[in-house]
Amino acid sequence: MSSDQLTSTKKTDSKAYRNGKQGTLVDRNNRSTIGQPTVHDPRMSCRNVNVYYEDKHAIHDVSLDIGKNEVIALIGPSGCGKSTFLRCLNRMNDTIDICRVTGEILLDGNNIYDKNIDVVPLRARVGMVFQKPNPFPKSIYDNVAYGPKIHGLVQTRDETDEIVKKSLLKAGLWDEVKDRLDKPGTGLSGGQQQRLCIARTIAVGPEIILMDEPCSALDPIATARIEELIDELRENYTIAIVTHSMQQASRVSQRTAFFHLGDLIEVGSTNQIFLSPMHQLTEDYITGRFG
Amino acid sequence: MQNPHMFKGFDKELEVLNNKISTMANECELQLIKSVDALTSLDSELAKYIIKRDKIINEMHLEIEQLAISMISIREPKASDLRYVIAGFKIASELERVGDYAANISKHITKLQKLDLDGPVDCIILMARTASKMIRGAMEALTDKNAEKAYEVWQMDDEIDHNYSRLLRLVRQSMREKPENQDDSTTLMFMGRCCERIGDHITNIAEGIYYVKTGSTCIECIEI
Numbered sequence: 001m002s003s004d005q006l007t008s009t010k011k012t013d014s015k016a017y018r019n020g021k022q023g024t025l026v027d028r029n030n031r032s033t034i035g036q037p038t039v040h041d042p043r044m045s046c047r048n049v050n051v052y053y054e055d056k057h058a059i060h061d062v063s064l065d066i067g068k069n070e071v072i073a074l075i076g077p078s079g080c081g082k083s084t085f086l087r088c089l090n091r092m093n094d095t096i097d098i099c100r101v102t103g104e105i106l107l108d109g110n111n112i113y114d115k116n117i118d119v120v121p122l123r124a125r126v127g128m129v130f131q132k133p134n135p136f137p138k139s140i141y142d143n144v145a146y147g148p149k150i151h152g153l154v155q156t157r158d159e160t161d162e163i164v165k166k167s168l169l170k171a172g173l174w175d176e177v178k179d180r181l182d183k184p185g186t187g188l189s190g191g192q193q194q195r196l197c198i199a200r201t202i203a204v205g206p207e208i209i210l211m212d213e214p215c216s217a218l219d220p221i222a223t224a225r226i227e228e229l230i231d232e233l234r235e236n237y238t239i240a241i242v243t244h245s246m247q248q249a250s251r252v253s254q255r256t257a258f259f260h261l262g263d264l265i266e267v268g269s270t271n272q273i274f275l276s277p278m279h280q281l282t283e284d285y286i287t288g289r290f291g
Numbered sequence: 292m293q294n295p296h297m298f299k300g301f302d303k304e305l306e307v308l309n310n311k312i313s314t315m316a317n318e319c320e321l322q323l324i325k326s327v328d329a330l331t332s333l334d335s336e337l338a339k340y341i342i343k344r345d346k347i348i349n350e351m352h353l354e355i356e357q358l359a360i361s362m363i364s365i366r367e368p369k370a371s372d373l374r375y376v377i378a379g380f381k382i383a384s385e386l387e388r389v390g391d392y393a394a395n396i397s398k399h400i401t402k403l404q405k406l407d408l409d410g411p412v413d414c415i416i417l418m419a420r421t422a423s424k425m426i427r428g429a430m431e432a433l434t435d436k437n438a439e440k441a442y443e444v445w446q447m448d449d450e451i452d453h454n455y456s457r458l459l460r461l462v463r464q465s466m467r468e469k470p471e472n473q474d475d476s477t478t479l480m481f482m483g484r485c486c487e488r489i490g491d492h493i494t495n496i497a498e499g500i501y502y503v504k505t506g507s508t509c510i511e512c513i514e515i
């Protein structure tokens with residue numbers, strides 16, 4: 001489906017902006033997506049995505065593009081489906097037996113849910129960083145080297161050394177660990193462990209990085225370092241981040257998508273969403289008037 | 292209909308901010324009305340009282356600024372709440388200027404020799420009345436967050452501009468016909484200029500209120 005077709009379907013409401021000129025927000029009962037779910041140059045395109053956990057319909061017909069080299073923040077109250085949606089993007093939901101996904105998620109024009117798609121290389125292309133840092137019980141070096149080795153990206157020790165150094169540099173961790181690469185990754189601080197996990201993700205050369213509340217277990221200083229890193233990584237990667245922190249979403253992202261009870265309610269530039277949202281539910285949520 | 296904020300204290304602060312702005316606006320309107328009263332009665336005592344009272348408006352301005360800064364730093368408001376606090380900050384500055392102009396009118400009352408220039412004085416009275424209506428309308432628009440009302444207030448400035456042009460015409464005519472009234476004519480022209488500037492500051496207030504409601508700074512873009 002082209003982006004033109006998409007904007008003409010029921011799921012978007014371009015009239016909302018005209019209402020916005022009078023300051024009237026779209027009514028809370030309107031569940032159509034408003035704003036700009038499509039972009040000119042998408043890295044990943046999701047079309048009519050539905051997710052079910054057995055009989056529970058968790059995500060309702062969500063269509064959303066993720067643009068090249070952008071950071072998109074997925075926000076919404078607990079249980080709104082933002083993490084479920086994120087996990088669809090590299091088929092992490094496949095690990096849940098009762099989970100069923102319908103619709104299309106296109107990466108380079110190919111539906112990642114096609115039967116012939118191998119999830120192992122897919123997850124190398126679409127990497128993930130989780131809420132709690134989860135380094136392997138191995139050395140710092142081996143944590144980063146593990147992925148390239150199993151994906152066959154390196155043949156020699158020199159190649160491995162280079163990829164480990166490059167990944168740790170990109171993750172902003174090299175200077176802190178270069179003299180103790182043989183020490184366990186679990187011995188690092190929380191913020192360092194999370195950056196090690198980011199280095200591990202980067203090491204296999206992903207195009208997209210998914211982050212599921214990557215700073216929720218970190219202190220403000222470690223959080224600031226990760227946010228700074230996200231901004232630097234944007235030059236080379238596309239990032240989708242789920243966060244509960246409105247401040248974090250507004251600091252790190254260029255686009256923001258607001259989810260509510262499984263519906264994608266509003267998508268727009270982060271500036272527009274946080275200054276002048278068009279939907280009453282978005283306004284309620286980001287102003288702290290969600291009752 | 293707006294839901295209550297999850298922190299009741301924030302709603303309370305918004306209410307305090309709104310009340311402070313309304314009180315300051317009332318005070319400015321009162322100062323303006325009194326300055327015109329002082330002009331029509333050439334009451335120098337009343338003029339002195341108005342000049343002295345401008346200090347209260349300046350204090351109100353500082354209080355509002357401090358409250359808005361504290362709300363931004365502590366509450367980190369977003370969307371319409373952020374727009375309201377930012378607009379409140381701006382509106383207080385505009386009102387402070389309105390107060391200054393009302394005091395400026397009063398400062399020049401003692402310079403008037405006599406009041407036999409009815410036409411120009413009538414123009415000033417009309418301009419001040421319109422400005423007073425604009426202040427009241429703006430405060431209604433702010434309390435109700437009403438974009439259409441803000442636009443009505445914004446448009447009313449045309450009346451002030453019209454009367455200012457009329458005043459200038461009459462003053463020029465008077466200067467030609469009665470050169471002996473030159474000093475008074477100049478003073479009245481200055482007072483008219485004060486009223487014209489007051490109108491401009493109230494249009495800025497109306498634009499701020501429109502921004503609170505719509506998130507747009509383009510009040511001309513309104514669709515009625």
